[in-house]
Amino acid sequence: AAEKSGAMELKLAHNQTLDxxxxxxxxxxxxxxxxxxxxxxxxxxxxxxxxxxxxxxxELTQTGAVDLAKVSASALxxxxxxxSIFSLPYVFEDYDMFEKVMNNENVTDKLYNQTEGMGFIxxxxxxxxxxxxxxxxxxxxxxxxxxxxxVRVQPSQTSVQMIEALGxxxxxxxxxxxxxxxxxxxxxxxxxxxxxxxxxxxxxVAKYYMYxxxxxxxxxxxxxxxxxxxxxxxxxxxxxxxxxESTVFHEDVWxxxxxxxxxxxxxxxxxxxxxxxxxPFIEAVQPLHENYSxxxxxxxxxxxxxxxxxxx
Amino acid sequence: MIAIAGSVLFISFILLMLIGAPxxxxxxxxxxxxxxxxxxxxxxxxxxxxxxxxxxxNFTMLAIPLFVLAGIIMNNGGIAFRLVNFxxxxxxxxxxxxxxxxxxxxxxxxxxxxxxxxxxxxxxxxMGPMQQKQGYKKTFSAAVNIASAPTGxxxxxxxxxxxxxxxxxxxxxxxxxxxxxxxGILWGLAVMVVAFFMAKKEKYPVSPLPNIKDILYIIGSxxxxxxxxxxxxxxxxxxxxxxxxxxxxxxxxxxxxAIIYKGLKxxxxxxxxxxxxxxxxxxxxxxTSSALFSLVMSYLGLPAAISESLLSITESQTxxxxxxxxxxxxxxxxxxxxxxxxxxxxxxLPVAQTFGMDPVHFGMILCFGLCIGNMxxxxxxxxxxxxxxxxxxxxxxxxxxLPYFAAVIIVLLFVTFFPQLSLFLPxxxxx
Amino acid sequence: xxxxxxxxxxxxxxxxxxxxxxxxxxxIWQVLARYVLNIASPGTEELTRFMLIWFGLISxxxxxxxxxxxxxxxxxxxFSWKTQLSQxxxxxxxxxxxxxVLMVFGGIRVVILTSAQMAAATGIPMxxxxxxxxxxxxxxxxxxxxxxxxxxITGKEEVGx
Ligand code: NA
Ligand code: NA
Numbered sequence: 095a096a097e098k099s100g101a102m103e104l105k106l107a108h109n110q111t112l113d114x115x116x117x118x119x120x121x122x123x124x125x126x127x128x129x130x131x132x133x134x135x136x137x138x139x140x141x142x143x144x145x146x147x148x149x150x151x152x153e154l155t156q157t158g159a160v161d162l163a164k165v166s167a168s169a170l171x172x173x174x175x176x177x178s179i180f181s182l183p184y185v186f187e188d189y190d191m192f193e194k195v196m197n198n199e200n201v202t203d204k205l206y207n208q209t210e211g212m213g214f215i216x217x218x219x220x221x222x223x224x225x226x227x228x229x230x231x232x233x234x235x236x237x238x239x240x241x242x243x244x245v246r247v248q249p250s251q252t253s254v255q256m257i258e259a260l261g262x263x264x265x266x267x268x269x270x271x272x273x274x275x276x277x278x279x280x281x282x283x284x285x286x287x288x289x290x291x292x293x294x295x296x297x298x299v300a301k302y303y304m305y306x307x308x309x310x311x312x313x314x315x316x317x318x319x320x321x322x323x324x325x326x327x328x329x330x331x332x333x334x335x336x337x338x339e340s341t342v343f344h345e346d347v348w349x350x351x352x353x354x355x356x357x358x359x360x361x362x363x364x365x366x367x368x369x370x371x372x373x374p375f376i377e378a379v380q381p382l383h384e385n386y387s388x389x390x391x392x393x394x395x396x397x398x399x400x401x402x403x404x405x406x
Numbered sequence: 407m408i409a410i411a412g413s414v415l416f417i418s419f420i421l422l423m424l425i426g427a428p429x430x431x432x433x434x435x436x437x438x439x440x441x442x443x444x445x446x447x448x449x450x451x452x453x454x455x456x457x458x459x460x461x462x463x464n465f466t467m468l469a470i471p472l473f474v475l476a477g478i479i480m481n482n483g484g485i486a487f488r489l490v491n492f493x494x495x496x497x498x499x500x501x502x503x504x505x506x507x508x509x510x511x512x513x514x515x516x517x518x519x520x521x522x523x524x525x526x527x528x529x530x531x532x533m534g535p536m537q538q539k540q541g542y543k544k545t546f547s548a549a550v551n552i553a554s555a556p557t558g559x560x561x562x563x564x565x566x567x568x569x570x571x572x573x574x575x576x577x578x579x580x581x582x583x584x585x586x587x588x589x590g591i592l593w594g595l596a597v598m599v600v601a602f603f604m605a606k607k608e609k610y611p612v613s614p615l616p617n618i619k620d621i622l623y624i625i626g627s628x629x630x631x632x633x634x635x636x637x638x639x640x641x642x643x644x645x646x647x648x649x650x651x652x653x654x655x656x657x658x659x660x661x662x663x664a665i666i667y668k669g670l671k672x673x674x675x676x677x678x679x680x681x682x683x684x685x686x687x688x689x690x691x692x693x694t695s696s697a698l699f700s701l702v703m704s705y706l707g708l709p710a711a712i713s714e715s716l717l718s719i720t721e722s723q724t725x726x727x728x729x730x731x732x733x734x735x736x737x738x739x740x741x742x743x744x745x746x747x748x749x750x751x752x753x754x755l756p757v758a759q760t761f762g763m764d765p766v767h768f769g770m771i772l773c774f775g776l777c778i779g780n781m782x783x784x785x786x787x788x789x790x791x792x793x794x795x796x797x798x799x800x801x802x803x804x805x806x807x808l809p810y811f812a813a814v815i816i817v818l819l820f821v822t823f824f825p826q827l828s829l830f831l832p833x834x835x836x837x
Numbered sequence: 838x839x840x841x842x843x844x845x846x847x848x849x850x851x852x853x854x855x856x857x858x859x860x861x862x863x864x865i866w867q868v869l870a871r872y873v874l875n876i877a878s879p880g881t882e883e884l885t886r887f888m889l890i891w892f893g894l895i896s897x898x899x900x901x902x903x904x905x906x907x908x909x910x911x912x913x914x915x916f917s918w919k920t921q922l923s924q925x926x927x928x929x930x931x932x933x934x935x936x937x938v939l940m941v942f943g944g945i946r947v948v949i950l951t952s953a954q955m956a957a958a959t960g961i962p963m964x965x966x967x968x969x970x971x972x973x974x975x976x977x978x979x980x981x982x983x984x985x986x987x988x989x990i991t992g993k994e995e996v997g998x
Binding site (some may be wrong): 124140143144145147148149150154155157158267268271274275277278280298 | 450837
Binding site for chain 2 (some may be wrong): 898938
């Protein structure tokens, strides 16, 4: 083959399908790395959770069996409590604020380098959407509308507390069961980004989609720390640059996907999209903010984020 | 590189199995050896050790010990006898009525107990002596029992289908359960059709039906047992509870039933738990070893390579399916079902997906094909148990089994080439 | 030696039994919590999963002691008794190798690696979960050595599900 002799191969694992926006952006990352390094570094991608769940591939990245991985920030909570900050509802009021914070070096230095002792570092993040509330047949505009609403939540304490704070009844269940559960009325609502409506067909059973934007949980791009440190400075720079550029590239791919799927949900599935005033929701979850700012594990990152928000 | 590593994997695996190492140990050792060829010692070791843990870390997997436990409680709980009487009412007017009853009994009891072994043992013990009294040949009775015992592995609830769900990356258990009904019942019917002709040839008697009062009593006493299926499968399909929770409900229900029917005693419990632990300890360890095995295969890119070479032999879906069925039937002769499902799913599923096959339909072909191995020598659990309880030697029962074997393979071909047989019910319930 | 094996058997069986019963109870609790009491218990599922890991590995260790892991023996049985015995001893050595290098040594390495990791919903240290592997490795080694000393041989293949 025309392979450059001595080319280094980096293994990259993630759990999405080949047509998912993040896979496309990771392919772009690989292309950029190869181009910038003149073929010295090649990226081999293992998509589709071929090498395991997000926790498993994080562990593979720790041991060095894989070099790079894309995992949700929520999967990293178990490894480093700083990442739990993304579960805190309305820690970012909107996506612009999120972007501003995630491009602040005080925040990212802390977040990305904190885990070096555990064997991996962060390189960048990818937009994985804003989480919004959707219901089977009930419009939710304000906190009183949440009363008695049975909402499926992710299996984390923060998510449970969030729904409780908003007045709903949190129900923990596996994501794969949400469709049938909404259909049979076991739950009234779930919360996720727009792609759940079409990608998981939830739009067939849930007809109201409220733009509550309560959480923005990004995907994180991580790398085995030893592997990174062993690279030449030039190669380290290339990896970092390519990662950053692929994050920018990803914004467009993601936005396009969300737009397409929203159209499909609206026109083909009859889902109603509703803008809501976030302020009562933000107010209702303030006790959770106090928990985070008082907890010693999360106080520092919480503070850094608040400062980054104020920066000009 | 991939060729070397792949050879290490398969050659060491086969050698280890040939010297009689436990299959799980053969899987683990060959996987770790293969990892050593591509990763540093330390990394390979830690990665493998981790996967041995995370391979069991799955809530759905809990359904397996729970269903096994429920099955064992049922087996001890006087349920088999009531179902036999019920089966007799259903098919008692057919030629060879006791053999027909045995087949239906296996479908009902196997469906609840979820084990071909428990089913073959329970039915063989009850039906064998009755059949001999009416002049049935021992080998004929044994063949019917052995051929119909595996139906309970396909008719839900079914541990085999749960194992497939896990290893295929979370195919819906509810959908697989619904998919199992038609193929499983067709298997049972195929056995009954063959038994029909054999019994006619041998002029076996038709038993008289009990009087209407007895019939009503028999149906009445079978209802609580049958109701278990309604609760568990109904609950899972309606999304009221998960497969795992359904299995826990099955444990609860069968315990209550066993207490009412037979006065399940405290002293029976340790034995029941021990049997469950022995069976599930073996299965869970196999599953977690296979998680390591499939990690190694994916890491090397073997499924893609195998898939490519299969596609280079044949480009048609029909060709691929025929090759696959042949391999499954051959493997099933000597491999037990659980390890076989674990080994072959990651190899064949990616190919099936390139043809756009539904993972539920594919899983049904795979599990059905491998379950046939349950009744074939040299290693077949239904065969062993069925022959043992009938007090015949395995060699004696092989010839009488052949027509059943042929009939079940015909059903397998139908299941393979008519996807609707598997997909009709899941689609009907929107699963 | 036989007394020690009995003791280990009883210990592993009791622990597995307790875990099995607890998992049944927790699973039923989860259904009740959802429908009757309207509570989300995100920790229950995680806790149950960790119990399953311990249950699976402890039961697997016990099954090593009972020599009931599925093996394919019909080929081996064609050989002379002497050859069979040496195949059995070779298998025992391999089991000890896997248990000591992978389960015990590799397992301890993983426990150390994951020492800072906490489970998402319950906050249980992952090291505690991973500890099941080296521990079960030790029991497997014990059983295998016991089997070699008492000259036990795997019987006819046990029939599975
Ligand atoms: Na069954
Ligand atoms: Na067989």
